[in-house]
Amino acid sequence: MKKYIGAALSISTIALLFYTMFDLKKQVVNLNKQLTIVTDQKDSLHYENFIKGVELGRYELSLDYLQDKNPNAALQFVNFMNHETE
DSSP states (O other), rough: HHHHHHHHHHHHHHHHHHHHHHHHHHHHHHHHHHHHHHHHHHHHHHHHHHHHHHHHHHHHHHHHHHHOOOHHHHHHHHHHHTTTOO
């Protein structure tokens, strides 16, 4: 009887080990899918941030140009931007 119990425990232990391995493999595949989604979102946000940075640089260059050509208009622009757009 003891040898049957030992064999049953060995078989159940091996079965549990295989079940755990396959379950972990499913979890890894699921995590890879989630990682791909997060990476795509990160890339999208990075691209949007780059576009906004370029646009901000254009505004700064335009303001510098306006300060050289028409300081009064540049002052009005800065005052409007700082006080009227909040």
